[in-house]
Amino acid sequence: MTEKTSTLRAPYATVLKPYGQALVELAKRKSNVICLGADLTRQTETDLFRDELGDRFFNGAMSEQNLMGVAAGLARSGHQVFVNTFGVFATRRPYEQVAMQIAYANLDVKIIGLMPGLSTPGGPSHQATDDIALMRALPNMTVVDVADAREIPQAVEAISAISGPVYLRLKRGEIPVLFDESHQLDLDNVVVVDGVGDSSAEVDLTIFATGMMVAASVAAADALRGVGLEVNVVNVTSLKPLDAAGVLREAGRSKAVLTAENHSIIGGLGSAVAEVLAEAGTGVPLRRVGIRDTFARAFSARYLFEHYGLSSQHLVDTAAALCGRSAPFPEVIDVPQEVGAYSPV
Amino acid sequence: MIAREGFGYLGQALSAAEIFAALYVDVLKATDDLVVSPGHYAIVHYGAGVEVNRISADELETYGVDGSSLESIGTEHTPGLSATCGSLGQGLSVAAGLALGARLKQEDKFVYALISDGEMEEGQTWEAALFSAHHELNNLVVLLDRNDSQVDGPTHQVTTLEPVPDKWAAFGWDVQAVDGHDVAELRRALRAAAEADRPSVIIAETWTLSGLDHLLPDEADGHFLKVSPEQVEAARAHLDQAERDALRVASAPWSKRVGGVA
Numbered sequence: 034m035t036e037k038t039s040t041l042r043a044p045y046a047t048v049l050k051p052y053g054q055a056l057v058e059l060a061k062r063k064s065n066v067i068c069l070g071a072d073l074t075r076q077t078e079t080d081l082f083r084d085e086l087g088d089r090f091f092n093g094a095m096s097e098q099n100l101m102g103v104a105a106g107l108a109r110s111g112h113q114v115f116v117n118t119f120g121v122f123a124t125r126r127p128y129e130q131v132a133m134q135i136a137y138a139n140l141d142v143k144i145i146g147l148m149p150g151l152s153t154p155g156g157p158s159h160q161a162t163d164d165i166a167l168m169r170a171l172p173n174m175t176v177v178d179v180a181d182a183r184e185i186p187q188a189v190e191a192i193s194a195i196s197g198p199v200y201l202r203l204k205r206g207e208i209p210v211l212f213d214e215s216h217q218l219d220l221d222n223v224v225v226v227d228g229v230g231d232s233s234a235e236v237d238l239t240i241f242a243t244g245m246m247v248a249a250s251v252a253a254a255d256a257l258r259g260v261g262l263e264v265n266v267v268n269v270t271s272l273k274p275l276d277a278a279g280v281l282r283e284a285g286r287s288k289a290v291l292t293a294e295n296h297s298i299i300g301g302l303g304s305a306v307a308e309v310l311a312e313a314g315t316g317v318p319l320r321r322v323g324i325r326d327t328f329a330r331a332f333s334a335r336y337l338f339e340h341y342g343l344s345s346q347h348l349v350d351t352a353a354a355l356c357g358r359s360a361p362f363p364e365v366i367d368v369p370q371e372v373g374a375y376s377p378v
Numbered sequence: 379m380i381a382r383e384g385f386g387y388l389g390q391a392l393s394a395a396e397i398f399a400a401l402y403v404d405v406l407k408a409t410d411d412l413v414v415s416p417g418h419y420a421i422v423h424y425g426a427g428v429e430v431n432r433i434s435a436d437e438l439e440t441y442g443v444d445g446s447s448l449e450s451i452g453t454e455h456t457p458g459l460s461a462t463c464g465s466l467g468q469g470l471s472v473a474a475g476l477a478l479g480a481r482l483k484q485e486d487k488f489v490y491a492l493i494s495d496g497e498m499e500e501g502q503t504w505e506a507a508l509f510s511a512h513h514e515l516n517n518l519v520v521l522l523d524r525n526d527s528q529v530d531g532p533t534h535q536v537t538t539l540e541p542v543p544d545k546w547a548a549f550g551w552d553v554q555a556v557d558g559h560d561v562a563e564l565r566r567a568l569r570a571a572a573e574a575d576r577p578s579v580i581i582a583e584t585w586t587l588s589g590l591d592h593l594l595p596d597e598a599d600g601h602f603l604k605v606s607p608e609q610v611e612a613a614r615a616h617l618d619q620a621e622r623d624a625l626r627v628a629s630a631p632w633s634k635r636v637g638g639v640a
Contacts, residue, residue: 067482091478091513099471099505106475109460110483130502133465134472138454 041227041251043368045209048182052145052203053078055186056115057085059193066193067112069104071097077117077147078205097122101130101142108140113193119153120146120161120202128167131198136171139197144168147205149178149244150295150324151338156331161202162324166300168200169273176272177220178202180247181211184270187218204245211248220271223279227251228265232282236263237356239287241280243269243302246293246322246343253293253348256363262356269302277309284310289318289355293348295338298323320355322348379421379441380603381610386442386450388603389586391422393525393558394492397582398426400564401490401521405572411460411476413491415469418601419523420452423459432458460489467500469493470520474510477518477577488572492521496528498539504549510577511550519571520551520579523558527586529601546579558582559589590616 060066060082068082068090083090093100097118104114116123123146124131135142146164153159168176175195179188185208192199212226226247229236238257242250247268254264267283269275284290290310292303303321310317324341338344345365353362380386406412414423424441427433433448440446447455451464461472473491480487497503510518524542526533533539546553552574556563564582571578586603587594593612594603605613 089482093509094505094512096502096505096509098468098502099474099509102468102471102502102506103475103478103509105461106472106477106489107479107482108475109472110476110479110485112479112482129465130468130471133462134468137462 040213041211041248042255043248043252045211045248047207047209049207050078050081051182051185051208052189052205053081055189057081058186059189060086060089063113063193065112067091067107067114069093069100069107069114069116071095071100071118071122073118076119076205077145079117097127098130101127102134104142105134105138105140108135108142109138113141113143115143115145117145117147119148119159120164121148121159124161124164124167124200131168132171135198136173139173141196141198143192143199143201145201145203147203149202149204151329151341151343152204152245152295152334154331154333154337157328160329162297162329163300164200164202165272165294165296165302166304169300169305173197174273175199175220176202177270178244178272179218179270180226180242180244180268182208183210183212183214183216184218188270191218191220202244209248211251218270221276223267223269223276223283225265225283226268227254229263232286235286235288236265237287238262238289238291238352239265239267239283240291240293240348240352241267241269241283241302241306242293243272245295249338249343249345250293250348252345252365252368253352256345256349256365257352257356260353260358260363262353262358264352272302272305275305275309280306280309281313281315284315284317287317289352290320291348291352291355292319292321292323293343294323295343296323298325318355320351322351379425379438380605381607383442384606384610385602385604387418387421387601388605389525389527389601390416390419390494390523391425392588392590393527393584393586394419394422394523395425395589396559396561396564397492397521397523397584398422399429400561400568402426402430402432404565405488405568406490407487409485409487411473411480411487411489412458413461413463413469413473413476413489414452414459415463415473415491415497416466416494417451417453417462417464419492419494420449420456420459423452423456424448427458466494467497467502469497470503470506470510473518473520474506474513474515477510477515478513480517481515487517489518490521491518492523495522495524495526495533495539495542498542498545499537507546507549507551514575515577516575518577519568520577522579522581523584524581525558525584525586527601542581546581550576552576552578553581554578555581555583558584589620
């Protein structure tokens with residue numbers, strides 16, 4: 034039995050703009066990489082690319098529908114194109130263009146959607162709460178969400194190695210470091226990052242978490258362990274294709290399953306896991322933690338995560354009840370973070 | 379091509395026949411890209427493609443048949459088309475991307491995009507117009523089929539698009555307006571467009587009944603024409619005679635194109 038609990042806990046060190054740096058490094062080695070933006074250059078960390086590799090950076094202005102078509106044309110002429118904007122503007126507004134010009138044609142276009150879910154106080158116009166659902170529904174599209182600053186540079190490399198289209202969901206700015214230096218991003222497998230590594234050992238609960246909710250799930254798991262529950266946290270980086278065998282393997286040794294996503298519970302990780310479990314005839318009790326079929330308000334991320342049920346405490350309450358425990362439920366220890374630093378909420 | 383079913387995108391073929399003739403015979407090189415933004419116009423691409431040995435006559439017979447590579451609304455399964463269109467308003471953006479990509483690769487080629495006047499109703503067309511002018515894509519040439527026709531009837535009854543040349547000029551494009559059924563005018567305009575220092579648009583005034591107007595009713599839906607077997611026979615006879623009367627010109631070197639029909 035291996036306990037993987039040493040480097041995952043808050044408070045977290047943070048890295049500034051790891052995506053923007055990684056994209057520059059990739060493009061320095063790979064001369065066909067083009068960077069496209071839509072009037073959100075600094076906000077998508079691509080000011081670094083513009084300043085270093087300006088001849089391969091194009092600002093397409095606030096014209097996302099056109100931008101997806103331009104990306105397709107560039108890809109058809111032999112380029113690998115990274116399109117950078119906020120997730121909501123990369124998915125909802127140009128959905129048909131992404132579908133017809135990029136997904137249908139299976140082109141080498143990487144769509145980078147920043148500010149996932151409720152990570153922004155921008156309200157419903159800026160919160161990408163259905164982007165995973167939209168992108169998952171497109172044939173040929175790979176959908177990736179990452180948990181920390183170690184995974185981001187690896188994700189840039191990994192999606193660059195995929196020949197077809199990819200949607201990469203990214204928190205922007207200061208990104209926490211959850212994993213140690215040896216951590217390897219795995220797009221092919223769901224991975225137990227916290228808990229009982231021995232795949233034959235039974236556990237009370239498995240939390241399948243993606244993106245920002247991995248950190249929140251680790252905090253929740255600690256509180257649940259405090260009342261005697263054996264809990265695994267599984268990092269799901271590839272929402273599509275989903276490692277169905279891995280989901281079944283981990284769910285198969287769990288008395289209960291929780292999914293945790295900073296996204297609508299419709300169409301995202303929770304739905305994807307439910308589809309796998311149901312089609313396999315698995316009767317394991319399941320709860321989906323995420324945004325419950327609602328639009329959100331324009332308030333602070335911390336408020337939003339608590340109000341819309343994405344906090345670690347909400348995970349604990351849901352999980353404890355699912356595991357047959359009665360209230361009062363264990364409390365999550367609130368680890369203070371420096372102002373301006375990342376908060377797992 | 380539409381005789382088998384008795385309906386199809388004949389109006390598009392009739393309005394754009396001379397546009398494609400001028401483009402294919404006189405200008406388009408094997409290395410150039412062609413985007414047909416209204417994918418419905420694939421029918422005229424197929425018809426013209428046979429004349430320049432791009433598409434075999436046998437293959438033409440499969441138009442609209444299940445399993446054919448000549449789909450009724452063209453996709454990239456179609457020989458010679460550089461993008462999958464049909465959802466209107468998307469083609470010009472792809473053409474702009476191809477033109478920018480060619481410039482980055484220092485490729486000496488042109489990107490031609492056929493767009494329809496109805497597509498000016500899609501906001502994306504103007505996004506693409508802004509982008510192309512800002513990036514000075516002088517290797518991009520748009521052929522705009524101004525046939526005043528869309529599903530609900532004459533375009534001018536649906537919405538006001540005029541003044542069309544002024545709109546493109548205001549967006550920073552090189553603009554020429556021509557009679558879209560005059561091959562000589564089209565050829566002159568295409569040659570001039572190649573010399574422009576900006577993206578070019580050739581606004582071709584056309585008619586969806588052109589050439590068969592004496593056989594087809596005035597009130598015909600230009601977007602999706604229905605024809606009777608008698609009309610088909612009369613049209614065949616008319617076009618056969620027209621072909622006998624026509625001037626022969628040399629074919630473009632299509633066989634050099636990647637994947638081309640030998």
